[in-house]
Amino acid sequence: MSTHINKVHHVTTxxxxxxxxxxxxxxxxxxxxxxxxxxxxxxxxxxxxDGVQAFTDLASTT
Structure with a gap:
């Protein structure tokens, strides 16, 4: 069994x-x-x- 672990530790709006x-x-x-x-x-x-759009750390590596 595999468990997904969210590796996002912060977001930037x-x-x-x-x-x-x-x-x-x-x-x-x-x-x-x-x-x-x-x-x-x-x-x-x-x-x-309503929600805001944000970027994770992944955005800077793509």
Whole structure:
């Protein structure tokens, strides 16, 4: 029997990545919408929130 272990220990929101890169958030949103989970993009949900798009460590290695 094999157990999947999530190796993601942090995420960075799309808004922060856009700010850090000096890029437009809408431009990065368009790019991220074409990405898959394997590319390091996920949705993060909180209480009462619609969710935000975020990147895992995997995004920097692809």
């Amino acid at each position: 799309l808004a922060k990545v856009a700010k850090d890169l000096g890029e437009d958030e809408d431009w990065l949103w368009d790019i991220a919408n074409e990405m898959e989970i394997d590319d390091g993009v996920i949705w993060v949900y909180g209480v009462g929130e």
